[in-house]
Amino acid sequence: MTTNPVDTEEKIKEAAQRIFLEKGFDGATIRDIAEAAQINTALTNYYFRSKEKLFWLVYESLLKEALKSVQAIMDKPISVKEKLIALLDHMFEVHAQNPNQAIFFMNECRRNPQGFAEKIGINCEAMEQCFNVQFEEEVKKGIIINVSPDAIFPLIFGMIQQIFAGRELTMHLFQMNEAEFDKHALEQKRIIKEMILKYLFNE
Amino acid sequence: MTTNPVDTEEKIKEAAQRIFLEKGFDGATIRDIAEAAQINTALTNYYFRSKEKLFWLVYESLLKEALKSVQAIMDKPISVKEKLIALLDHMFEVHAQNPNQAIFFMNECRRNPQGFAEKIGINCEAMEQCFNVQFEEEVKKGIIINVSPDAIFPLIFGMIQQIFAGRELTMHLFQMNEAEFDKHALEQKRIIKEMILKYLFNE
DNA sequence: AACTAATTTAAACAAGTGTTTAAAATTGTT
């Protein structure tokens, strides 16, 4: 059998991401990860020093990826309305592909707000600033009702997240299987989108 | 010092609720709870047999209380619009008083969906049924737009929850202190309420 | 092939976990 250090490192990272997303930092054990990656327990520490360091690597990578794609939408030369629609669709897609992400971020941010702030800090401000300026311009022009973008931005993120953060809860409360939930989620997105557009834009 | 068994039991339950809400089942330890209740570690097992049994007691009590108050609103002889407003205000109040509840339920439901389903199961269906009938009547009358109550109910729960589930995240993302967040939360509620009413009701 | 460096392994470590135990302290009852 050939031993490829890069492959092993990658295998651990992938498994760690999977397990951490599923169980959170507290719930996941180094042995869970090792088993998922099909490697010896000691190797996680050989490659990443500690559980915490491995976690922050996964955490940061997930955050960066998420921010980057949102940034890409915000940088497009399109109207606020188009940006919001794109943002809604994109966020939905991301969470649909990995329903654990929403609750994972909420959780880990609460478990260690400081760490989260350090990781995300600056990147987000710039993006937000850019959106805010455009938003307020359209408010002035009368395209958008008089409301602060600071209230709208988290609302949109939150509403999409909420669909998936409460996935298990919804599925068991309304006794849905996975396919039914997917349908339900799409319907939720449609309503959310209509609601936001109907609310923000004057006809 | 007088030793009152009931008080000790109650002290443990209260501390357990506080700690479980804060750290979740995985994050909380029996020693955390004992310290918070200012009692010996062994007493939690003396009174409640096991950590798991204590947890389910707290979990069920929180769930029942939450359902009961929602049920009370749903049983009132008022219109759907009035019920939705009351529901929004009530949910907001509950979560504002204890911001940890939202994320706690999401988490623990995902950690053990089966257990959640067993605890909540029947109670919820009856309540939902009652609301659904009234809702669909008003849809027929043309008061409410043509949309399923099954989509609206979780949306409202979710949107209020989302404000508080993402509390730490929002605070650090937008660099708010607690007072600023409280103001932000109220603004979020106002927008959510307006959004839902504007969306659901034909003028 | 021989040697060095890198990788992997099994085993153990110390610390923390939920839980139990047996003795001590307290309470209630006669």
Add this chain to the structure above:
DNA sequence: AACAATTTTAAACACTTGTTTAAATTAGTT
């Protein structure tokens, strides 16, 4: 006051946790 039952305690239990170690295996170089 004396006894029995209940409650509380300190200590230990068995187990899991993240981490380390030292030996074994593999890869790369001359």
